[in-house]
Amino acid sequence: MARVYREGDIGNEIAQKRIAVLGFGSQGHAHALNLRDSGCEVTVGLYRGSASWPKAEEAGLRVAEIPETVRWAEVVMMLLPDERQPPVFREQVAPNLAEGNLMLFAHGFNVHFNQVSVPPEVDLGLVAPKGPGHVLRSLYEEGKGMPALFAVGRDATGQARDLVLSYAKGIGCARAGVLETTFAEETETDLFGEQAVLCGGLSALLKAGFETLVEAGYQPELAYYECVNELKLIVDLIYEGGLARMRYSVSNTAEYGDYTAGPKVIDEGVRERMREILADIQSGRFAKEWVLENQAGGSSFLAMRRREAEHMVEKVGAELRALAAEGAQSPAGSPAGGES
Ligand code: NDP
Ligand code: MG
Ligand code: MG
Structure with a gap:
């Protein structure tokens, strides 16, 4: 170790x-x-x-x-x-x-x-x-x-x-x-982690799950609770005690689905593209693209930021968080829930 x-x-x-x-x-x-x-x-x-x-x-x-x-x-x-x-x-x-x-x-x-x-x-x-x-x-x-x-x-x-x-x-x-x-190892693994897993991979996974349910006709609010909001509870369990702690806490049905469906979502094609992302980081290709993007005033970066902020998953999430915040302010146990 x-x-x-x-x-x-x-x-x-x-x-x-x-x-x-x-x-x-x-x-x-x-x-x-x-x-x-x-x-x-x-x-x-x-x-x-x-x-x-x-x-x-x-x-x-x-x-x-x-x-x-x-x-x-x-x-x-x-x-x-x-x-x-x-x-x-x-x-x-x-x-x-x-x-x-x-x-x-x-x-x-x-x-x-x-x-x-x-x-x-x-x-x-x-x-x-x-x-x-x-x-x-x-x-x-x-x-x-x-x-x-x-x-x-x-x-x-x-x-x-x-x-x-x-x-x-x-x-x-x-x-x-x-x-x-080393500087090389920190730089390459940090960029890979944020692109493939923590930020890029995760945002894309959440949106894909949400959109799949909404396209199939399910309520967007429900899709948000299921595919986005609940993630925090799952991640907290993984943080506490690894995948095993999460799998212990979810139902056996969820655990079985985890083993059978997970590898279908993250299949060899995804792994191959992860290796391509890593190769672009190692070769300096990503770095060059990001340096040039900034020299151009960040026009693509700012356009992507704007477009992503307008995604339905963000609008639904903001509405549900506002409701939860209202709920948290109302007196506990009040039958009227503090609402007029
Ligand atoms: P932020 O964007 O949060 O902080 C920017 C700070 O720099 C602000 O105080 C800003 O001032 C100031 N600033 C911006 N331009 C100038 C300038 N020209 N002259 C002087 N001050 C300026 O940066 P982060 O904390 O996200 O990132 C800092 C470093 O830490 C990066 O190398 C990043 O990779 C690394 N890092 C970041 C992590 C994170 O949690 N965000 C995690 C691990 C590493 P103003 O208020 O005026 O804009
Ligand atoms: Mg980073
Ligand atoms: Mg469930």
Whole structure:
């Protein structure tokens, strides 16, 4: 089994360093607040006029513009959206890094696909929490942690490895477990996971199930409850105790259908296309497409976002969530349900 680092395996080197967290979005707010609550000295780096600036100040953090923040810091974590990082890195970060600094990323895309180039006298590392930033923060507040990957891209000082691990501990990830990887492995598996399974595969599976029922004449609301809403309950069981825990909790009928129908849905054709998706990631073809898409102003990306938002599954879901929210506000046990 791969070595999983826990809190006891890791030192507190990070608490001795001045840390710049660039960006205050999903990951940025979680890193900055978790590090601060772990006793670290943090400044958030943003641009004047950023909507995030007042949010970071309200959270009690010091905020400054990126060049100034990088000059002050010894450890810099880049948490801007991946597609915004290259010009900001080139113009505002790289010129202000000093020999012996540690430059960190939370996803390897721009380093692995050569969209940024970190100066040779600067250490390079990766700390990639395996989950959304808001969950990274809430787990930390509950005294728990989110698992993370770490990698050392360059260790010019000889201290990078300990410091990268210590950063992962500072954001709470060593409470769950931290696993060593490389920029290549993290980048390729992260892109594959989100495309084939977590985001792309799952959204397409949910929509296909929903549409199949609706096309067959069943009520859309019922199709939504069955194919989308119930997923959370199923995933919670898998998260708790694997597929076995889910299969223990569902009926024997559901379990039997799982074994017989699952392989018909995800058949060899799907596996073959998953291998093609992986090959496009490994060859850099996906990266090139995404970089060019952004250079073109994201016109296809924004069109797809708009079209997907208008899908019937989203409209039905929004209506049902609004009803559930109304229900939750009405007094418990009230026979009238609080409705007029
Ligand atoms: P977000 O989109 O949530 O955060 C963007 C932040 O960057 C905002 O504070 C935004 O400010 C700021 N920003 C945008 N452009 C600039 C700029 N030109 N100069 C300065 N600040 C700017 O990003 P994510 O947290 O999703 O992603 C950050 C990194 O973390 C990425 O590398 C991503 O791959 C990685 N990651 C993300 C995960 C996630 O949970 N989302 C999971 C694991 C890794 P403003 O408010 O002004 O827009
Ligand atoms: Mg990702
Ligand atoms: Mg059922």
